[in-house]
Amino acid sequence: MEYTTLNNGLQMPLEGFGVFQVRDKEECKRSVLEAIKAGYRLIDTAAAYTNEDAVGEAVKEAIREGICTREELFITSKMWVQDMKDYDSAKKAIDASLEKSGLEYLDLYLLHQAMGDYFSAYRAMEDAYKEGKLKAIGVSNFYPHTLVNFCSFVEIPPMVNQVELHPFFAQPHALEIMKEYHVQAEAWAPLGGGRYDAFNNEVLKEIASKHNKSVGQVMLRWNVQRGVVVIPKSVHVERIQENIDIWDFALSEEEMNQISSLDRGYVGTAVKHFDTDFVKMVVSRKVHD
């Protein structure tokens, strides 16, 4: 496993494990425990996934079993939009994530979307960061123009921006802007989220067979070689193990370029952030009372 150093000096693993849509608590706990056993140290959850409690239980179980220490783990959660009304609702949301997960601190906490009153919500995160409840803070789904504006006005620059990044939506410009502002890029849906018929793509299949690796491993390796943190999700132990086995090979510059050429631009996004129907759906979505 390799690490990246965030703009506050914190070490973040370049690969982690995501639990989006793993709604069944037992399945979530089992998958996270399998992931930690397989060597993952970063776990990515969110208030909106309603499984922060199952992640917390798996973390405690892993520590109890002596697989790792709390300090070796890097637990991420995110604030949902309904809690981004103002400073007070955001402060409560941070405490609710800590309480649900049963953890004393979170290693990274993100604004899940650039929606609601995200400046006030972030101020609550800056205060929780100063108190040591959050070891790093950042954003998610911030497109470059929003990120530039945001970085220009906050007191503590975001350490991470978690956005959709895979060969079919490569976002080279977004990566350049994040680099310029010292914000670490993190890829959601690094395997394409089960879309794009990615596992049957001829370019990816050919590169994979050359390296005796799977298409999934090639997609993940392409992102980490661009300096992007990846957080693949799976509930199957053999895939969980396969997805972390990406540290013993390297893609050539030509192969990197071939994969980058699969980019479809905004057409390739799974989530249409510029679509008003999407925004209406998100702002009305409640994840708790």
Ligand SMILES: NC(=O)c1ccc[n+]([C@@H]2O[C@H](COP(=O)([O-])OP(=O)(O)OC[C@H]3O[C@@H](n4cnc5c(N)ncnc54)[C@H](OP(=O)(O)O)[C@@H]3O)[C@@H](O)[C@H]2O)c1
């Ligand atoms: N910030 C955000 O707005 C946001 C949005 C989406 C996701 N995320 C985060 O990013 C994480 C990853 O994104 P994601 O879950 O959407 O997509 P993903 O990790 O790209 O893909 C997951 C899909 O691929 C399948 N899969 C996993 N490993 C595989 C393999 N080796 N071979 C074939 N299929 C495989 C999984 O099925 P099985 O489970 O059946 O194996 C699942 O259907 C999430 O879990 C979440 O933590 C964040």
